[in-house]
Amino acid sequence: MNPLPSLWGSDSPWRLLGSRHIASGELVFPPLSSHSPLAAQYRTEPLAAEGSLYSFTIIHPSPKSGLVPFALGYLDLEGPVRLFGRISGSERPVIGGAYRVLPDETYGYVFESVEASQ
Incomplete structure (x- = not known):
């Protein structure tokens, strides 16, 4: 169990x-x-399945790592509850933008822009 x-x-x-x-x-x-x-x-x-992006930052890993820059942010959901997680996609995140929470095998969950998926 x-x-x-x-x-x-x-x-x-x-x-x-x-x-x-x-x-x-x-x-x-x-x-x-x-x-x-x-x-x-x-x-x-x-x-809630969707929320509003409260804040974000762009992470620039060392060039030696071979990783591309990625965004991390806080998403406000009804409740209220605030989640911290990785923001998917290549577009620059927008504070106040609508994002949905999706499952992710690597991170457990990620945030995806509602507008980018339409």
Whole structure:
């Protein structure tokens, strides 16, 4: 049995899971493990699939690494909850832009511009 919670809902494969505190309504990510001493105080629920980019930075790896520059950013979702992750695509990210959360085998999840995918 895996004590670590899954990041993705089984009935909604494009929605990350979070935990909502029953008494206060606070939403947290990642979801609490069922083995946590606090688990009885939270319920697991899917997070919003899209949000607004709060901030980002462009990472320029050393040329010796062979890696191309990439963007990391904070995405604000309803809840409220703020996620940190990699931004996919080659376009420069836009603060305040609409981004969706997608699964990624390497990073667990990435953010993709809603406009770039249309």
